[in-house]
Amino acid sequence: MKRQSALVVFSGGQDSTTCLFWALKHYGKVQAVTFSYGQRHGQEVEVAKNIAEELKIPHHILDMSLLGQITENALTSHIAIQAEEGEVPNTFVDGRNHLFLSFAAVLAKQMGITDIVTGVCETDFSGYPDCRDAFIKSLNVTLNLAMDYDFVIQTPLMWLDKAQTWELADQLEVFDYVKDKTLTCYNGIMGSGCRECPACKLRQHGLETYLAQKGEV
Template sequence: MHTRALVLFSGGQDSTTCLAHALSRCEHVETLAFDYGQRHRIELDQRLAVLRALRARFPAWSARLGEDHLIDLAVLGQVSDSALTRDTAIEMARAGLPNTFVPGRNLIFLAFAGALAYRRGLDMIVTGVCETDFSGYPDCRDDTMKAMQLALSLGMDRRLLIDTPLMWIDKARTWQLAHDLGQQAGAAGGGDALVRLIVEHSHTCYLGERGTPHDWGHGCGACPACALRAAGWARWREAARPSA
């Protein structure tokens, strides 16, 4: 049984849903983010707003939510040539992947998360990687996660689980999962409580836009991250609409 979790928490829609997933199942949950020289710091600021809102709106979860950690990985930004670490237009690269791909990012994140989990006595790492609505990043694949789980468990000589609750669901089902988790938490506002929190406070936009919010939250509305989030919202709302 894995009851003590470390959530890779960027402050976006996916990682906020993963944090709620962990809080609904584990007795103790800590959060971890990385400053890797990303082109904007809005997500690092917004993740703190999400944590404050979770503590205030979900009392049952607040008691389980432990320490937050931020690790400086600026060296990753120095060695990567990506639209997430350079002020350049987002486009498809020659390798068939978008130039938002940061090679090795998730592998490095998980290695540091494993070391922190070992020190903190945590037995599960939760991450929002997904093979359904995603940009084709090879370090988000299920096979990659299984390989990293084995490597970390062997290297730490301790069974460490990598939990990927979003791996096989699309963005519409991610919105539904957030709704379900909010309802299960018994917070004021029922199932809509967590959805509203994600819309108001989370940040996923690659360009760091934080202006007038859309129905689905803040963002430029045009980058791949915003497009996925908006399309998922539209599909979810359409599915939730009562039939005539």
């Protein structure tokens, strides 16, 4: 039986698009929220908008450009992407998931929605501290206390690696859609992307691993 409704934090990338389809399977009504925070390629917001329109999902775009005013990183400015082993890459935006989920919660409450779906993942993440399960659980409690409301932050990808995320998209029968119509690349190239940035390498490695497991490589 489907739960009543959900709000999906949606960037138009592989993970959030897979989560969007997951939500469509598990909830009777689904809406999406995208944050415009001065990311280095505006295509991200446009891709999210186009997918939401194609799937006929109510879509909210919130202005969070102040993030670019108070942080310097490779996602909000055109500095070179650096991802040294053992260190948090400079694509990490301090406070991003904290702020996004907090604002998503405010929006969700206004619409009578308790369930917020996000594509954060601890298994195959880039060292981002705000993708950890402990952070999500802590924030969930904080939001409930802050607004006296029974939020549930759903993280369907939390314990999946990228190969398993591709498998989930396949199980949801949207494998080709996610492969061709999403934008994960830090350089703003849809689909397989530039294949050089950390996001593209992680996505491609997961895809190749999954196809090999299926015997298609």
